Amino acid sequence: MNVMRLPKEPAAKTIADARADFPILGEKVHGVPLIYLDSAASAQKPRAVIAAMVETMERQYANVHRGLHWMSERATDAYEAARVAVARLLNAREPEEIVFVRNSTEAINLVAHSYGRGVLEPGQALLISEMEHHSNIVPWQLLRDERGTGLRVVPVTDAGELDLSAYERLLAAGPVGLVSITHMSNVLGTVTPAERIIRLAHEAGAKVLLDGSQAIVHRPVDVQALDVDFYAFTGHKLYGPTGIGVLWARRELLERMPPFLGGGEMISEVTFERSRWAPVPHKFEAGTPAIVEAIGLGAAIRYLEEIGYPAITAHEAALTEHALARLASVEGLRVLGQAQDRGGVVSFAFERIHAHDVATLLDRSGIAVRAGHHCAEPLMRRFGLDSTARASFALYTTSGEIDALADALAKVREFFH
Amino acid sequence: MFGDLADLYQEVILEHSQRPRHGKRLACFDASAKGDNPMCGDRVQVFVKHAPDGAIADVGFEARGCAISVASADLMAEVVRGRSAAEVKEIAGKFRALARTGHSGNPDDEALEALQPLAGVHSYPSRVKCATLAWHALLAALQGRKEASSE
Numbered sequence: 001m002n003v004m005r006l007p008k009e010p011a012a013k014t015i016a017d018a019r020a021d022f023p024i025l026g027e028k029v030h031g032v033p034l035i036y037l038d039s040a041a042s043a044q045k046p047r048a049v050i051a052a053m054v055e056t057m058e059r060q061y062a063n064v065h066r067g068l069h070w071m072s073e074r075a076t077d078a079y080e081a082a083r084v085a086v087a088r089l090l091n092a093r094e095p096e097e098i099v100f101v102r103n104s105t106e107a108i109n110l111v112a113h114s115y116g117r118g119v120l121e122p123g124q125a126l127l128i129s130e131m132e133h134h135s136n137i138v139p140w141q142l143l144r145d146e147r148g149t150g151l152r153v154v155p156v157t158d159a160g161e162l163d164l165s166a167y168e169r170l171l172a173a174g175p176v177g178l179v180s181i182t183h184m185s186n187v188l189g190t191v192t193p194a195e196r197i198i199r200l201a202h203e204a205g206a207k208v209l210l211d212g213s214q215a216i217v218h219r220p221v222d223v224q225a226l227d228v229d230f231y232a233f234t235g236h237k238l239y240g241p242t243g244i245g246v247l248w249a250r251r252e253l254l255e256r257m258p259p260f261l262g263g264g265e266m267i268s269e270v271t272f273e274r275s276r277w278a279p280v281p282h283k284f285e286a287g288t289p290a291i292v293e294a295i296g297l298g299a300a301i302r303y304l305e306e307i308g309y310p311a312i313t314a315h316e317a318a319l320t321e322h323a324l325a326r327l328a329s330v331e332g333l334r335v336l337g338q339a340q341d342r343g344g345v346v347s348f349a350f351e352r353i354h355a356h357d358v359a360t361l362l363d364r365s366g367i368a369v370r371a372g373h374h375c376a377e378p379l380m381r382r383f384g385l386d387s388t389a390r391a392s393f394a395l396y397t398t399s400g401e402i403d404a405l406a407d408a409l410a411k412v413r414e415f416f417h
Numbered sequence: 418m419f420g421d422l423a424d425l426y427q428e429v430i431l432e433h434s435q436r437p438r439h440g441k442r443l444a445c446f447d448a449s450a451k452g453d454n455p456m457c458g459d460r461v462q463v464f465v466k467h468a469p470d471g472a473i474a475d476v477g478f479e480a481r482g483c484a485i486s487v488a489s490a491d492l493m494a495e496v497v498r499g500r501s502a503a504e505v506k507e508i509a510g511k512f513r514a515l516a517r518t519g520h521s522g523n524p525d526d527e528a529l530e531a532l533q534p535l536a537g538v539h540s541y542p543s544r545v546k547c548a549t550l551a552w553h554a555l556l557a558a559l560q561g562r563k564e565a566s567s568e
Contacts, residue, residue, distance in 0.1 A: 352435070354483035356457055357426075360541065364419050373458050386458045386481050415419060416431065416484070 013306045015315045019396040021046040021303075032366035035401045040186055040214060040345050040392030041370050043239045045300075052299035053241065053292050064291055065265060065282075079291050082298030083281075089301050090231060090248050091222040097254065099247040099281040100289050104213040105135040107232035107247035108180070110284060111209055112139035114257035115178065115230075117147070124177030125150030127170055127206070129162055129192075130382055131185045134375040136211045140180065150174070154181070156382055160188040160337025168200060176206040183215035183231075187374045187390065188337035189320070189345035191215060198228050207253070213237055217394070218316055218343040220309040223248055235293065239394075240300035244293035247284070254280040261286040312395045316344040319393045319402060326406035332413055336383055344393030347374070348409075353416045355387040361415060362389070365408045367401075424537040425544075426484065429492075434484035439494035443477040452554030452565035454546050459486045463554040473497050473505065476555065483547050489535055490551035496528045502559045508532075509552045515539075516548045 019025060022044045027034045036044060056078060062071035064079045080095070087095040101107045116126075116139075126140050130153055144151045152170045155163045162181070170176075179201040184191045194210055201208045209230035212221055216233045223231050230253070235244040249257075259266055259277055263286035269276045277283040304312070323346050327335050336347040349355060359371035371389045373380045380386060391405055446464040453460045459482030468474040476494040480487045493512075497505050508528045512535075515521040519539040521529045538548045553565035 356459075356483040356544070356547070357485070360425070360544065361419050361422060364422050372456070377458075380458075386460070411419070415422075415426070416435075 015311050029366050035367040037391040038368045038370050039394035042236045046303050048303045049296050049299045053296040056292050056295050078295045082294040085298040085301040099284040101245045103234040103245035104232045109139045110260045112143050114260050116143045118258040120177040124175045127152050127179040129154040129181050130156040131379045160190050160339045171204040178207050180209040183210040183212045184343050186214050187347050187376050189342040190339035191341040235297040240297035241293045243290045244297045263287045320344050322399050323402045330409045347388040347390045349388045355389045358389045361412045427534045429534040430488040433488035433491040437491040439477050441477050448558040450554045450557035452550045461551050465558050485547040489548045493551050496531050516545050
């Protein structure tokens with residue numbers, strides 16, 4: 001009797017399998033296996049992303065949106081499919097609310113330029129927090145310096161959380177047009193209470209931009225459930241390539257905002273007297289976009305969907321808990337922040353050993369961490385430090401790697417004493 | 418476990434970084450300049466006291482930075498004492514070569530011999546600026562500038 005052999009449904013990918021999907025994690029540095037704890041700066045890439053980008057360039061590459069030939073149509077389909085993948089990731093109402101940019105920095109600059117200069121009313125202030133990355137500080141300072149727009153800063157508590165009572169006071173201290181705050185600190189790992197921030201801002205008549213560069217790597221994000229107005233993130237921290245980032249905004253906001261950059265792709269008609277803009281999102285995508293990179297980001301999102309956020313969040317929560325416990329037992333080590341809600345980022349400092357010396361020693365043990373001010377100088381000053389070392393975790397991080405970090409840190413201390 | 422790091426962090430370096438002998442602001446000084454490395458956040462301010470003949474009588478510094486930058490500033494303060502501005506400029510040039518290549522070109526030079534423990538930084542390109550920061554600040558001070566220009 002013939003038994004029909006049906007192809008098996010591929011099992012959902014597990015976290016334990018996932019590590020093998022990242023070729024670089026098999027590399028050695030200084031003759032020892034790489035322990036990559038710098039994913040918050042930039043994550044490593046799974047084969048699926050690398051393959052999608054190579055496949056695009058080898059088999060279906062041309063410029064997009066000029067679809068008079070087969071190749072261009074295929075490339076356009078793949079590019080727009082990436083936009084659909086991002087819309088699904090964020091639970092956006094429609095793919096047209098997804099604007100492809102270079103990175104989070106460009107997304108925030110786009111909002112500062114187009115919303116800040118085009119929609120924000122005179123007298124409306126901006127609100128940021130003390131734990132912002134420089135990319136969510138400097139664009140607003142430029143706007144303030146140009147327009148005289150008020151810029152208020154919400155302080156951070158000793159525990160490394162947003163001071164919510166100060167936030168309410170600052171919202172009440174005069175009209176606020178836009179609150180631009182991180183969804184998760186790149187230094188402290190603190191996840192900010194986004195729903196509350198947004199509800200209070202809306203009650204005060206302000207819009208909210210969340211910088212999701214870190215948060216979206218660790219947590220599912222639903223822009224409709226959050227009721228947020230703008231959401232920015234970058235592809236390279238989300239296991240995608242560099243050079244591609246996302247600005248999501250409500251369609252009605254994107255439609256009210258004037259263009260950011262002018263050029264090809266963003267117009268519907270050009271004469272020397274005037275030009276008419278293409279509909280959103282193309283109005284904000286001047287010039288040939290990062291086609292291959294957008295397709296790579298789409299592949300990264302599909303890869304994450306295979307694993308699923310519940311597994312990623314649970315894995316990283318366990319790692320973070322393990323790391324906090326292990327680091328607490330390293331003599332003389334101070335861990336920054338004790339936020340209730342935190343993701344897989346831990347900053348630490350020895351009282352008498354500079355972070356760069358720590359990083360150099362760890363590097364020789366194969367352990368890659370970031371050391372410095374993490375592009376968050378005001379936050380460093382808040383905690384009375386010039387620099388910290390930072391370990392950050394990803395879906396491919398193992399608890400054994402965290403043990404190796406803690407053991408090496410104990411030896412760092414011995415080395416300098 | 419850190420094997421070859423002993424080349425970078427020699428005993429002399431650790432000693433000078435943990436207990437710098439000149440790591441203080443001079444009570445009275447004739448010139449001063451700051452240097453900072455915005456990439457890593459290292460900061461140093463150098464204070465210079467001149468002797469009547471114009472040579473350097475004393476150098477002190479305040480630094481916030483890594484072991485390499487503090488030790489380098491402290492060794493520099495020892496080496497430049499009693500030297501003229503022209504001599505300091507020459508030593509600074511040779512030291513920069515030492516930090517970048519591991520060789521100063523003149524191993525018999527007394528000043529360079531004292532700075533030799535820092536030769537190990539040449540294998541760590543990201544740390545070369547840590548070693549040269551105080552020298553940039555000192556040269557700026559000797560030229561009457563308040564801030565070192567970065568390389």
